[in-house]
Amino acid sequence: MANTYVWKVNVLNTDTSDDFASSAHYTVTAISDQTDSEGNPYNSSAYGEMALDRPETLVDFEDLVEADILAAVQAKLGGAEKVAEIQDALAARITEQITPSQALRKPSSW
Secondary structure, rough: OOEEEEEEEEEEEEEOOOEEEEEEEEEEEEEEEEEOOOOOOOEEEEEEEEEEEOOOOOOOHHOOOHHHHHHHHHHHHHOOOHHHHHHHHHHHHHHHHOOOOOOOOOOOOO
16 A cells, blocks of 8 residues: 655745744645545545744745745654654554454344
């Protein structure tokens, strides 16, 4: 099973006085190469918000680059180790969807 991981900025909180992006709301989505009975890929997502550091020189809001914001978010999360931990947790959720370890059941005689 191989998963693709997509990090996306949903929205930025900004200071209205100078357009400083003070925090980023982001989603991480894991998409499996395996599909369910309807042909939909198994997937799992996580959402978060991360405060951003104010740079010495502000970049114009319209010139912000999503990849730069995501790099800042990932660095503040704890770098590559934490990114891997998040992605591993999403992979575990997908594995649980594909091969559940628990089920809701009752004896057929009930």
